[in-house]
Amino acid sequence: MFQSFDDHSDPSCGAPRAALLRAELRRRSLDGFLVPRADAHQGEYVPPHDCRLQWLTGFAGSAGVAAVLGDEAAIFVDGRYTLQVRDQVDMAVFPAQHLIEAPLTGWLAERLKPGQRLGFDPMLHPINEVRRLKAVCDAAGAELVAVDGNPLDAVWEGRPAAPRGAVALYPEHHAGRSASDKIAEIQGIVARKGASASVLTQPDSVAWLLNIRGSDVSHTPLPLSFAILPAEGRPQLFIRSEKLSNSVRSTLSDLVDIEEEGAFLSGLARLGATGAKVLVDPNLAGQAIADAIVKAGGTLVEGAEPVLLPKARKNAQELEGSRAAHRRDGAAFVQFLAWFDEHALSGELDEISAAEKLEHFRAQTGVLKDISFDTISGAGPNGAICHYRVSRASNLPIPVGKPFLIDSGAQYEDGTTDITRTLAVGEMTAEMKRHYTLVLKGHIGISTARFPVGTTGAQLDVLARIALWKAGLDYDHGTGHGVGSYLSVHEGPQRIAKTGVVPLEPGMILSNEPGYYPAGEYGIRLENLEIVTGPGPIEGGERAMLGFETLTLAPFDRRLIDVDLLTAEERRWVDAYHARVLDELAPLLADPILTWLEEATLPL
Known part of the structure; x- marks a missing residue:
């Protein structure tokens, strides 16, 4: 297994480790210190050697920062982790703050006093972030101090060794x-x-x-x-x-x-x-x-960084490799869907068994290098945690009567995949189907978009949300991230989000993943990967427009679709997509899986 289900987060460690850090800060004549979830490369994935924020607080998410002052501390996370952080961190020691709505700089501005010295590790904070922090310190009459040697490292007993993976x-x-x-x-x-x-x-x-x-x-x-x-x-x-x-x-x-x-x-x-x-x-x-x-x-x-855009514009061989990877991955995912359908109502499945089985089908391809991130296998209320990571402690049985969310991906030498499907387990309520269909409408809105050269992800983001907005609903994460070629599953600078300011260009690969998450109930997310296609003519139009080619090949769960909420054009899109899924995956499948897929892709 590439995925471990062990949980190394322990909220009870927060108080004693904060005390150790404060003692070291006093020894260095510092009045506070910042602990980001970052290494020297500012990467999403950091080796255990650099998981300082998790060691200090217990928080295992991919973005966040803790501030430790002499008599107060806090942890700052974004909307993906507002539920997770409360499970993993001692809120009495590190009260959680929303990184966007109540940012670190505002928190510091209210607490720093003249003459105080706030320390930071200058390899772990980017230049622009340091400028913002310095402005806050200057306004408060405090000093921002670049430390020589991270004080947290000095008190971290048993710190793992730096990685030495073969190139x-x-x-x-x-x-x-x-x-x-x-x-x-x-x-x-x-x-x-x-x-x-x-x-x-x-x-x-x-x-x-x-x-x-x-x-x-x-x-x-x-x-x-x-x-x-x-x-x-x-x-x-x-x-x-x-x-x-x-x-x-x-x-x-x-x-x-x-x-x-x-x-x-x-x-x-x-x-x-x-x-x-x-x-x-x-x-x-x-x-x-x-x-x-x-x-x-x-x-x-x-x-x-001058590599970012050239790397994002995939060349013809990279795109062909990605198409091959997605066909292979689609066949493995369909095997999982058929297996899930056969066993879901037994009451014997749980989040871990589902994630393990999906990895098993991918491994059977014989060319799986790794999964591209820890599978988000969310049953019931855990599905409402956007970036939930199942552990043996959190593992839930998959209940009948609620949707099941599974977000996963694979690393193959010819391409990186990322797919999310929400699956019906037993009878779904009308409200569940309504929520699913509103998310599906947003997904289709992105997939069918045509847009002029120079369009940014921020300009497209509303297409994924408008059906939800009209119903008074929304989701607290971006709609799409860039994806690499046998590299990071989350690649910049391209993204579809309110903050997506980079124009989309032909050859870029992005995810398309709107969602909805009623807290404590269930989660819904639908994700395909898309290639930005070159400018093409539109009949009767004056300008050539960019568009998207869908890479991901797997059916949506027709049992969760309220067909009456879809327009005729949206229904045609679903039927055409399902016909393509069947056409491309059929040569890779045999009965009984092929028969299952034929039924799963029947026209609406």
Whole structure:
């Protein structure tokens, strides 16, 4: 199993560990300290070695930050985790705050006093975040202090070792381009930005650029590393040497100069000492990176990391690989759906057994590298927790009479998948069907959208919500995230959300996943992955428009659809999608699964 169901969160640890940290802060003459859920790369998945927020508070979500002052503390999470945080954290020690509605900066502004010293680890906080924090401290007459050595690490007994996962070369027939070609393209971007070099802090950017993959974090094939990419000349790769076999090192040495990861900041200082203008992404690069460059005499050129957009625009081979991965994954998922239908009413299934069985069907493909994230297997009230992670402690039986939500994905060498379906278990109420159909209408709204060049995800987001809004309902997460090619299942900069400001471009892959979550009852989410298609003509129109090609292949549960709530066009879309699912997956399936799929995809 790639997924573990052990729960390492313990709310009772919050009080004694906060006391340990406060004692260390007093020793360092600090009045407070910030503990983000982040490593030096600002990645979604961090190795156990860097799970500081979880060690301190018990919170295991993928985004959050704790503030610890002398006599008060708090933890800040976004809307995905408002329920989860209360289960995992001692609210008496770390009261939960909504990261957006009651942000950290506002909380600090009300509590910091003149002369106080607030500490932070400069590798764990991006440049722009530090600016906001400094402004708050300055206004309060307090000092924001970059620590030398994280005080939490000093009191963390039994801290896991840093990861040393082996690096593998990624075949060019999957990547679609050589590493040398990619390096030349990115060097051109750096030069056009008026910089003499760029810093790459995102491991997936380094992996994409050099056509390598790794195994340093769960579910994403990342080699944790940094790189310096000059506008001219050889790049530098900073990575632990034990991750590289002789053959991998030999191949990479033809492209880059290889140094130890620990030499990264000194490498930046050497670069700064030449007076270089260095392109740095202020939303991703830690403050320590900027300090190393500037203090040595370099100049920052602030802008987006230059790999992000080229990586997001998948080439023809990457897209063909993703289509193949989704056909394979769709066949495995349909086997799961048929199995689930056969056993769901027995009362013997629970959240863990469902997640295990789905991983089993994917493993039977023979080419599964990993799952792309911990499967969200939510029965009853757990389905209402948007990013619920089932553990042996939280595991619930799957009840009859409520929808069951399962959000999962896989990592194959030719593509990354992510799919959510909500399934009927027994008789569904009219209200459940209504909620499901409103979510489905939003899903169809995105899938069928046509939009001009330059359109952002924020402009499309309303299409997924309007049916829910008209019913006085909504969901507290984005509608879609970018997806990588055998890389991160959550990839930027593209997204469909109220905050999605990057124009969508052909070749980008995004999720389409509206939902609705009545707290304490059940959850509904419907997710497919979509490719942004190139501008195409519309009959009778004046402008060519972008659109979406759906990658994911699996039926929606027709038993949960209130057909009367769908327009004729929406019904035609469902029928056409189901016909395509059957057509593409039938060659990969045999009876009785094929017969099940034929029935599941009958016209509405």
